[in-house]
Each structure stands twice: as structure tokens, then as C-alpha cells.
Amino acid sequence: MAQKFYWEAVKEALREEMLRDPRVFLLGEDIGVYGGAYGATRGLFEEFGPERVRDTAISEAAITGAAVGAAMAGMRPVAEIMYVDFMTIAMDQFANQAAKNRYMFGGKTTVPMVLRSEGGAGRCIAAQHSQSLETWFCHAPGCFVVAPATPADAKGLLKTCIRDENPILFLEHKMLYGEKGEVPDGEFTIPLGVANVTRKGTQCTIVSYSRMANRSLEAAKKMAEKDGIDCEVIDLRCLQPLDIDCVLDSVRKTGKVVLVSEAYRNANIMCEVAMRINEHAFDYLDAPMQRVCGADTPIPMSPTLEDEVIPTAEKICKAVRNLVNHKV
Amino acid sequence: MAKNKTKHTKDGLRKYLRLMISIRQFEDKVFELLARDVIKGASHVYAGQEAVAVGACAAIGEKDYITSTHRGHGHCIARGGKLKFMLAELCGKATGYCRGRGGSMHIADVRAGNLGATGIVGGNIPVGTGAALACKLRGEGQVTLCFFGDGACNNGVFHESLNMAGRWGLPIVYCLENNLYGMSVSVDVACAVQDLYMRSSSYDMPGVPVDGQNVLEVKEAVEKAVGRARAGDGPTLLELKTYRYRGHSRSDPRKYRTKEEEQYWHDRDPITLFEANLLKEELMSEAEIKEVHDDVTKEMAEAEDFALNQSPYPDPKELYEDVYKGWIQGERGLVRIPEN
Numbered sequence: 001m002a003q004k005f006y007w008e009a010v011k012e013a014l015r016e017e018m019l020r021d022p023r024v025f026l027l028g029e030d031i032g033v034y035g036g037a038y039g040a041t042r043g044l045f046e047e048f049g050p051e052r053v054r055d056t057a058i059s060e061a062a063i064t065g066a067a068v069g070a071a072m073a074g075m076r077p078v079a080e081i082m083y084v085d086f087m088t089i090a091m092d093q094f095a096n097q098a099a100k101n102r103y104m105f106g107g108k109t110t111v112p113m114v115l116r117s118e119g120g121a122g123r124c125i126a127a128q129h130s131q132s133l134e135t136w137f138c139h140a141p142g143c144f145v146v147a148p149a150t151p152a153d154a155k156g157l158l159k160t161c162i163r164d165e166n167p168i169l170f171l172e173h174k175m176l177y178g179e180k181g182e183v184p185d186g187e188f189t190i191p192l193g194v195a196n197v198t199r200k201g202t203q204c205t206i207v208s209y210s211r212m213a214n215r216s217l218e219a220a221k222k223m224a225e226k227d228g229i230d231c232e233v234i235d236l237r238c239l240q241p242l243d244i245d246c247v248l249d250s251v252r253k254t255g256k257v258v259l260v261s262e263a264y265r266n267a268n269i270m271c272e273v274a275m276r277i278n279e280h281a282f283d284y285l286d287a288p289m290q291r292v293c294g295a296d297t298p299i300p301m302s303p304t305l306e307d308e309v310i311p312t313a314e315k316i317c318k319a320v321r322n323l324v325n326h327k328v
Numbered sequence: 329m330a331k332n333k334t335k336h337t338k339d340g341l342r343k344y345l346r347l348m349i350s351i352r353q354f355e356d357k358v359f360e361l362l363a364r365d366v367i368k369g370a371s372h373v374y375a376g377q378e379a380v381a382v383g384a385c386a387a388i389g390e391k392d393y394i395t396s397t398h399r400g401h402g403h404c405i406a407r408g409g410k411l412k413f414m415l416a417e418l419c420g421k422a423t424g425y426c427r428g429r430g431g432s433m434h435i436a437d438v439r440a441g442n443l444g445a446t447g448i449v450g451g452n453i454p455v456g457t458g459a460a461l462a463c464k465l466r467g468e469g470q471v472t473l474c475f476f477g478d479g480a481c482n483n484g485v486f487h488e489s490l491n492m493a494g495r496w497g498l499p500i501v502y503c504l505e506n507n508l509y510g511m512s513v514s515v516d517v518a519c520a521v522q523d524l525y526m527r528s529s530s531y532d533m534p535g536v537p538v539d540g541q542n543v544l545e546v547k548e549a550v551e552k553a554v555g556r557a558r559a560g561d562g563p564t565l566l567e568l569k570t571y572r573y574r575g576h577s578r579s580d581p582r583k584y585r586t587k588e589e590e591q592y593w594h595d596r597d598p599i600t601l602f603e604a605n606l607l608k609e610e611l612m613s614e615a616e617i618k619e620v621h622d623d624v625t626k627e628m629a630e631a632e633d634f635a636l637n638q639s640p641y642p643d644p645k646e647l648y649e650d651v652y653k654g655w656i657q658g659e660r661g662l663v664r665i666p667e668n
């Protein structure tokens with residue numbers, strides 16, 4: 001076990017899987033000599049060469065569709081789309097081809113591909129480079145959506161995704177690449193659809209994923225110290241498949257829920273989580289569920305505005321305090 | 329340049345020089361402010377490519393449109409953008425052209441017929457095509473200049489748009505700025521056919537290679553294409569050959585290209601070349617050229633003071649303004665803005 005950056009963990013997973021399985025190859029923009037816009041493929045071009053680490057033209061639809069075709073024809077492509085915002089261009093290939101092909105063709109094919117991308121705000125790069133679009137992909141039956149919050153999860157989940165038989169959107173967060181954490185060396189996988197309870201608690205359940213899972217934990221620690229409020233924090237890790245049982249178990253214990261996501265509030269994946277809690281644990285709720293989400297505006301560039309549009313530990317604390325103190 | 333001598337007034341030549349120097353000084357300042365982290369986020373600077381934006385925009389009129397790219401500062405300046413409002417925008421200030429919401433990647437003075445810069449590579453090729461469709465439908469003789477890079481022409485929207493424009497005979501000039509790279513990926517690695525202007529043959533329009541380091545040649549080529557467009561003869565694809573001096577981003581070590589290649593292009597610097605020709609043809613004196621540099625330096629200093637010291641950040645209270653026209657976020661969702 002060693003301390004590694006999130007980007008290193010991603011790279012390690014890619015490298016180990018490429019060494020393990022000759023069918024695994026990478027394609028995407030600037031993943032070669034440049035090493036990826038956020039450095040997650042650094043050194044792989046030098047190690048594996050241009051056949052297996054393929055720099056492409058700026059052709060998101062073709063990158064994604066080529067991964068679909070290569071996967072159906074026996075390879076294990078890992079495609080990179082530099083920013084999840086550019087998935088708009090690749091959406092047909094992912095949502096209409098990758099996600100549907102197995103079902104449409106009567107279960108006679110599989111599409112074992114991983115599409116790595118990154119999202120999130122925090123770098124003042126405005127409305128077309130800062131979004132959290134994971135919910136869109138949860139609205140496409142047939143594909144999985146994975147969004148790790150820590151370096152260890154990034155490695156363990158990416159390795160699992162590459163071995164899985166389904167098309168998967170693997171969504172990294174641009175503000176996490178420079179974060180460090182313990183990452184097991186060598187073989188290490190994490191199953192899909194298993195949430196992580198990152199803090200045990202009794203008074204309120206905070207559900208989140210990706211960078212906001214870390215902020216939720218930070219908020220919970222702060223409240224334990226300052227307010228004497230004892231929160232349970234759940235990092236979903238996967239949005240599809242969704243570990244709803246983990247959430248329900250916690251809700252049945254605490255009776256209170258705050259749902260945290262960086263994505264736009266309107267029709268956020270957390271609305272689905274809330275609905276499932278409503279369906280399966282309504283009787284256990286002591287108060288209306290709360291959410292802390294991204295604002296429903298395009299993400300502004302200005303630092304003073306960008307800070308406003310995403311959840312902070314402070315905003316999470318406020319929602320929890322209101323809930324626990326019966327102010328909602 | 330001799331053949332151009334009669335075509336250009338001294339005022340015109342001085343203006344092109346001034347615009348090119350403005351772009352260069354602006355970009356040098358931006359790079360410095362990026363390094364000091366005064367400008368946040370990403371800025372893609374246009375240094376090296378000045379002759380393209382200036383030559384092209386000199387060939388159109390006030391009522392015409394341009395569409396820009398993620399490397400949009402040069403287009404904005406060439407279209408008449410004020411340095412101070414631009415720098416304020418890059419700093420995310422309320423006084424910027426986009427109220428601090430767009431920053432570098434979305435820089436535009438939309439009211440000056442610049443339909444904007446986009447962070448999506450290729451994203452404005454269809455938008456420019458649509459503006460040209462409007463020009464045609466309105467029948468007032470307007471045209472659109474659509475700027476994009478060699479990287480952008482490998483996105484599907486390039487094909488879809490040029491086919492549409494070719495079929496409909498739209499009044500548009502596609503200005504493909506071939507600076508040899510899209511980020512780290514060279515045209516050589518990315519493109520099946522290296523002469524990008526040749527792609528025009530698929531779309532029933534002329535394709536013309538142009539020396540993008542020569543402002544007057546650019547202007548002439550664009551004028552010709554604009555003339556065709558205004559005459560109802562349809563679109564043109566120009567491939568303007570040029571080079572970006574800086575790395576793609578502030579941290580780009582430019583490992584994908586050689587020092588020799590960079591030097592080759594620095595030896596063809598568009599401003600140095602133009603100045604040498606002006607002197608040779610005795611169209612401007614050393615002193616006159618220096619005066620232009622000094623004027624720009626002064627304007628740049630004022631712009632910096634305005635952006636950094638005299639401009640407030642946007643008020644977070646205004647966050648939800650302008651998401652919609654006529655509606656705004658209320659406590660339980662969107663509500664109409666009362667008319668008064």
C-alpha cells in the first residue's frame with residue numbers, strides 16, 4: 001500500500017489491465033505523448049506504443065463509436081473523452097449504440113467498453129468545461145455509470161470496469177486528480193454496485209458520490225466536532241447499478257436524509273435516490289428529505305460565481321443542521 | 329506587396345498593424361497574468377496567428393457576422409473589441425463583455441456581430457452556417473466568416489455544415505486556421521489528407537490555401553471569397569496556414585514539436601514581416617511604427633488597470649439572471665419576471 005495521486009491510480013489500473021489482457025487498448029485525444037489533459041495516461045504511450053495508446057483526431061462521435069464496434073468485435077477498448085461536456089457529441093454512439101446493442105440484438109452480443117471522462121467545476125473554465133452530466137447516462141438503460149471519489153476507488157473500480165461485459169461511463173473528477181490517498185499495489189478490484197459507508201453515524205444520512213462524497217465527509221466531521229451531530233456518510237461510487245439497499249439500511253436507522261450532488265438540481269440522479277427511499281422506506285422518515293445540489297444555471301467562469309453554484313461543506317452542514325433541528 | 333500598394337490606404341495599413349500589435353501585446357499580458365494566477369482558468373492565446381484574424385476581419389463590413397473559437401481573443405480584437413472589456417472578462421469581472429460569466433473561452437462582443445467564442449471545438453461551424461442561412465434569407469447582402477482550427481475540421485459537424493452550405497449556396501467563408509496542431513496532435517497524425525483546403529471538393533465550393541502570416545494576402549483572399557458570397561455564388565473554404573507560438577495551455581511543455589519548427593515560424597512572424605514590408609515600400613517610417621507600438625502599450629496599461637483595479641467581481645445575487653429571457657429561478661422553480 002502506498003500513497004498515490006488519483007491520476008496515478010487511474011493510470012495504474014489502465015497499465016495493469018493492459019499488461020494482463022492484450023485486448024485492452026486506449027484511444028482518445030492527446031492521450032499519447034501529451035499524457036492526457038489531466039495526466040492520467042502519462043507514460044503509457046512510451047510503454048505500450050501508438051497501436052495500443054492511440055491519439056485520435058478531435059472526433060468524439062468516432063472515438064466512442066469505434067470503441068463500440070471494437071468491443072463488439074472482440075477487443076476491450078478504453079476510450080477517453082477529455083471533458084464529459086463533450087459527451088454531447090458522442091451521445092448517440094454511447095446512448096443509442098453502446099447502451100442498446102445487446103438488448104436490441106436479442107442478447108447475442110456484448111459491448112465491453114469503458115468510456116473514461118472527467119467532469120465537475122472548480123477550475124474557472126466556465127459553462128462548457130465544468131459540468132456534472134452523470135444523470136444523463138443514468139437515463140439510458142444498458143450502460144453503467146461509475147464515479148469514484150478516492151484514488152483507491154478509482155483504481156479498484158476502473159479495473160473492474162475494464163473486465164466487465166457492459167458499456168460503462170467511468171467519470172473522474174477534475175478536482176480529484178491531484179488528491180492523494182492509500183492505494184493497494186497490484187491486483188485490487190472493487191465490485192460494481194456496492195456503496196461505501198465512509199462514516200458511521202446515527203442522526204442523519206448523507207448520500208453522495210464523486211468529489212461531493214469527500215465534501216460530505218468533511219461536513220460530517222465538522223458537525224461531529226462543532227455541533228455534536230452524528231452523521232452517517234454514504235459514497236455511492238456507482239450510480240448505475242445503484243446500491244439502494246445500503247442507503248435504505250442507513251435511512252431506517254437515522255430517519256433523516258440529505259442528498260448531495262454537484263450536478264444541476266433539476267432532475268438530478270438524487271431525485272431517483274429520493275424516490276426509491278420514498279418507495280421503500282417512507283415510514284422510517286422523520287422529516288422531508290433534503291438535497292444540496294448544483295445550481296440550475298450554466299456554470300459561470302468568474303471565481304465569485306463559480307463558488308456559488310456548487311455544494312460546499314458549509315451548505316451541506318446547513319442542510320443537515322436544519323433537518324436535525326426540526327427546521328424543515 | 330508592391331501589387332497591393334494601390335489598394336491600401338495608409339490609414340488602413342496603420343490600422344492592420346495596430347490591430348496585430350494589440351493582439352500580440354494583449355496575449356503577452358494574458359500569458360503573464362495567467363502565470364501569476366491573476367487570470368484563472370484556461371486561456372488559449374492567439375500569438376503568432378494575428379495576420380489571420382486581422383486580415384480576414386478587414387475584409388468584411390459592420391453588418392456582417394463572425395463566429396469564433398476557444399482561441400478567440402484575436403478574432404474579438406480584430407472585430408473591434410476593446411482591450412479593457414476583454415481583459416476584464418478574462419479576469420471574471422462584472423465589467424467584462426460577458427459580465428464575467430464567459431471568461432476567455434467565451435469571449436465575445438456579441439453586439440459587434442461576433443456571435444461568440446465556444447469551448448467546444450468545432451461547435452461554431454454549424455452556428456456560423458446558420459448565421460449565413462439567416463444572411464441569405466434576410467437578403468440584405470450580409471455574409472458570415474466562420475473561424476475554426478485544423479483540429480475542428482475532423483469533427484463531424486464540419487462535414488455536416490459544409491455540405492449544407494454547399495448545397496444551399498450560403499454566403500459564408502470558412503476560415504480554417506491550420507496552425508499544424510490541435511493541442512498535441514499534429515495534422516500529420518490526425519488527418520488522412522494533409523491539404524485541408526482540398527476537402528472543399530466534396531462540398532461544391534472552392535478551396536484555397538492562403539499564407540496566414542501575410543495580413544494583406546489574407547485580406548485579399550477573404551475579400552475574394554466574400555465577393556463570391558455577396559454575389560450569391562456561395563461558400564468558400566480557405567485554409568490559412570499559420571502557427572501558434574505558445575503552448576496550448578499554461579502548463580503545456582510542447583513536447584510534441586521541435587525547437588527548429590518553432591524557430592522556422594518565428595522567422596515568419598506576421599508582425600515583423602508586415603513591418604519590414606511597410607518600411608521597404610516606404611509606407612510607414614520607423615518612427616511611425618514605433619508610435620503604433622507605444623500607443624498600444626499605453627492602451628494595454630490602461631486596460632490592465634481597468635480590469636485589475638477598477639472592476640468589481642459579479643455580485644452572486646445576479647447568479648440566476650439571464651439563464652432565460654423573461655423567466656427566473658424562484659424558490660420552487662421558474663417564475664415569470666414581471667414586466668414593468
Ligand SMILES: Cc1ncc(C[n+]2csc(CCOP(=O)(O)OP(=O)(O)O)c2C)c(N)n1
Pocket residue numbers: 029058060082086089372398399447448449450476477478479480481507509510511572
Ligand atoms: C469537442 C471538443 N473536443 C476536445 C476539446 C479539447 N480541446 C480544446 S482546444 C483543442 C485543440 C483544437 O485544435 P484546433 O481546432 O486546431 O484549434 P487550435 O487550438 O489549434 O487553435 C482540443 C482538443 C474541446 N474543447 N472540444
Ligand SMILES: [Mg+2]
Pocket residue numbers: 477478479505506507508509510511
Ligand atoms: Mg490547430
